[in-house]
Amino acid sequence: MPKNKVVSLDEAMSHIESGMTVAIGGFLSQGDPLTLIHGLKDTDVEDLTIISCTGGFRDRGIVELVNAGKVRRLIASHIGTTPDVVKAYHAGELEVELVPQGTLAEQMRAGGAGLGGFLTPTGLGTVVAEGKQQLQVNGKTYLLEKALRADVALVRAHDGDTWGNLRYRGTAGNYNPLCAACADYTIAEVEYLYCPGEIAPESVHTPGLYVKAVVRADLYYRGSSLSAC
Amino acid sequence: MPDIKNIIAARAARELKDGQVINLGIGIPTLVANHMPPGVDVVIHSENGAVGVGPAPEPLCGDPDRGNAGGAPITLIAGGSYFDSATSFGMIRGGHVDMTFLGTLQVDGEGNIASYEIPGKLVAGMGGAMDLLAGAKTVNVVTEHCSKDGASKLVKKCTFPLTGAGEADVIITERAVFRRYPGKGFVLEEVARGYTLDDIAACTDMDYVVSDTVQLEAFGPEPGE
Numbered sequence: 023m024p025k026n027k028v029v030s031l032d033e034a035m036s037h038i039e040s041g042m043t044v045a046i047g048g049f050l051s052q053g054d055p056l057t058l059i060h061g062l063k064d065t066d067v068e069d070l071t072i073i074s075c076t077g078g079f080r081d082r083g084i085v086e087l088v089n090a091g092k093v094r095r096l097i098a099s100h101i102g103t104t105p106d107v108v109k110a111y112h113a114g115e116l117e118v119e120l121v122p123q124g125t126l127a128e129q130m131r132a133g134g135a136g137l138g139g140f141l142t143p144t145g146l147g148t149v150v151a152e153g154k155q156q157l158q159v160n161g162k163t164y165l166l167e168k169a170l171r172a173d174v175a176l177v178r179a180h181d182g183d184t185w186g187n188l189r190y191r192g193t194a195g196n197y198n199p200l201c202a203a204c205a206d207y208t209i210a211e212v213e214y215l216y217c218p219g220e221i222a223p224e225s226v227h228t229p230g231l232y233v234k235a236v237v238r239a240d241l242y243y244r245g246s247s248l249s250a251c
Numbered sequence: 252m253p254d255i256k257n258i259i260a261a262r263a264a265r266e267l268k269d270g271q272v273i274n275l276g277i278g279i280p281t282l283v284a285n286h287m288p289p290g291v292d293v294v295i296h297s298e299n300g301a302v303g304v305g306p307a308p309e310p311l312c313g314d315p316d317r318g319n320a321g322g323a324p325i326t327l328i329a330g331g332s333y334f335d336s337a338t339s340f341g342m343i344r345g346g347h348v349d350m351t352f353l354g355t356l357q358v359d360g361e362g363n364i365a366s367y368e369i370p371g372k373l374v375a376g377m378g379g380a381m382d383l384l385a386g387a388k389t390v391n392v393v394t395e396h397c398s399k400d401g402a403s404k405l406v407k408k409c410t411f412p413l414t415g416a417g418e419a420d421v422i423i424t425e426r427a428v429f430r431r432y433p434g435k436g437f438v439l440e441e442v443a444r445g446y447t448l449d450d451i452a453a454c455t456d457m458d459y460v461v462s463d464t465v466q467l468e469a470f471g472p473e474p475g476e
Contacts, residue, residue, distance in 0.1 A: 049299050049300075049318075049322075049336075050299075050318065050321070050322035051315075051322065052299075052315065052316060052317070052318045052322070053316065075336070079322055098376060099376050099377065099378050099379070100375060100376035100377070100378040101374070101375060101376050102373075102374075102375025102376060103322060108374060108375070111374065112374070118374075120374075120376040120377060122377055122378075122379070122380075122381035122382050123298065123336065123340065123377075123378050123379035123381075123382060124298075124336070124339075124340025124341075124343060124344060124379060124381075124382030124386075125340075125381075125382070126336075127335070127336035127337040127339070127340050128337055128340065128341075130337070131337040142344065142385075143344065143385045143386070144344065144381050144382045144385040144386070145381050145385070146385070146416060147363075147413060147415070147416025147417065148381065148412065148413045148414065148415065148416065149412050149413075150377075150381065180316065190316075190333075191316040192301075192314060192316035192317035192318075192333055193297075193299050193300045193301055193316065193317055193318050193319075193325075193333055194316040195300065195333055195334070195335055196299050196300035196333075196334075196335055196336040196339065197335070197336055198335075199335045200335055200336060200337055227335075
């Protein structure tokens with residue numbers, strides 16, 4: 023029987039320290055690990071670097087950590103849906119590095135897969151290319167983008183078992199699996215918790231070897247406020 | 252008052268070819284799906300991890316785990332699927348998405364597109380637009396011809412930060428259609444009802460040439476609309 027990794031929210035949060043880099047799954051609140059984000063908000067850690075595709079949606083998600091003064095630097099693709107994140111950036115309270123969305127995804131994938139980086143045509147001729155090495159392969163020019171790693175990842179899955187096998191639902195599976203793989207210590211909140219074997223092996227999206235701790239998700243906080251039923 | 256956004260979207264939809272996989276940006280591009288020409292069946296890719304996007308769900312009946320790149324709820328058609336973002340952008344950069352439609356702040360005669368930032372004013376982030384411009388086989392810029400202050404969005408040279416260099420293939424506005432050809436730059440091919448060649452010249456700062464076979468009254472509101 024694989025190890026039971028189910029822990030309390032407090033126990034999971036005790037692995038996050040000030041100054042760490044934290045990758046957070048979700049996309050405009052679809053699949054945001056809000057239980058873990060709220061747990062992190064209640065700790066006294068600060069000076070965090072957050073890697074996440076967006077800043078959240080309106081007043082929910084990463085923006086809550088920014089408003090709580092916990093974030094020094096945000097690496098993201100789009101912050102336009104969270105006015106408070108834009109405000110914090112303009113006020114000089116938050117460093118923001120904007121990255122093309124596909125590059126961010128591949129940076130996480132590469133980080134999780136032990137690669138140093140990758141070559142992409144995205145961003146050539148734009149500010150994204152400034153200061154970066156360009157290489158020619160088979161007559162085409164590419165930008166060298168470096169991999170991203172995190173100390174901790176926070177992800178949310180619809181289904182999970184006690185060993186940390188995860189299965190996502192819908193577009194909530196866009197950044198969560200990438201985040202889960204790119205960190206040293208991945209914490210997953212799951213909406214439905216199963217015993218090992220109950221999730222069909224061929225439908226596991228994130229194998230449990232990537233996951234260090236499993237937390238029960240607070241089902242009250244779920245998804246986008248735009249789509250509430 | 253003609254519905255400018257839907258005039259642009261309707262004309263843009265005529266670029267579609269049966270069987271294509273397409274990606275639609277936020278705003279006017281989203282409306283393209285409402286104007287599919289008869290006999291043209293396309294599959295819609297959403298860069299945040301879905302292909303086979305169907306009609307929007309009824310208001311307040313969306314699924315919180317199923318959204319588009321703007322966060323709005325979606326449905327999938329039979330045969331659609333979900334996948335992670337590394338796969339999704341691999342599809343885009345790998346040339347598996349035939350066409351993308353996106354709006355812009357500026358576009359110029361060299362095909363440069365500036366769509367994500369007005370320095371000092373609007374800082375939102377490029378999202379997936381840079382990957383889509385670099386990866387999609389055909390890039391259709393769909394935009395109102397002029398900004399709210401009346402300035403041409405088809406500029407001599409982009410001054411805002413670029414989303415893509417030399418990536419625009421077709422520009423579709425409520426007034427005209429321009430198509431870019433190697434060595435020629437943008438060629439004015441169609442003028443909408445209600446506009447003359449002189450009108451287009453007066454509201455277009457971008458360099459272009461007029462096609463020998465330019466079509467006048469090619470699209471736009473029907474007389475009386």
